[in-house]
Amino acid sequence: MSRQKTSVMSVQKTFGEHLKSLREDQGSPLRKIAAELDIDQSTLSKIERGERLANCSQLPKIAEIFNVTEKSLKLILLSDQVASQIMEESNTHEILKVAEEKIKYHRAQK
Template sequence: MQNLDSIGTQIRKLREEAEMPLRKLAALLDIDQSTLSKIERDERRANTQIIEQIAKIFKADKEKLLVAFYSDVVMYEIQDESSFSEILQVAEAKIEYQRTTKKKTK
């Protein structure tokens, strides 16, 4: 089953399992410890660069972390919409369509 923990919670769990202080992980990531604290509590957005580094540091599955990250992003965008389920369906269809027609990124 998929992990429904937020990206922040997942980062915190990885860090605590490794018994690494927040301050030290922040230093490895080259960000302020207050920023990392906020990321772990989902008060600030992480970004893909940070996630990639974290995957390396803790030898975690990068793809799974990215799924957690982006699903959070999507969730925040549409959580208050009653038609959220249809929105996701249509988004998926649009992306699939895009791929079959091989649109280039301008």
């Protein structure tokens, strides 16, 4: 079954948890996927455990391996990065609103 849509459940997972689920659902061993991504098995294991971030340049290959969209993977990966930056703050909603306004402003300037 193709996973072309990102479900709410999958965006609540970290990128690493999502990647591990994709791999396990496919029944692929860690070593096989690591080899396809041209990275060490230990590196992939660290990504799955959330001890290391995946690189955006790896997303096209990951999308191909698991038949998912690169866009859905990027959404989860980048949201992890944003969440880790502001998670401990008490006003996360306000921070996100201000960031969104800044993005709109800067895009309009270009």
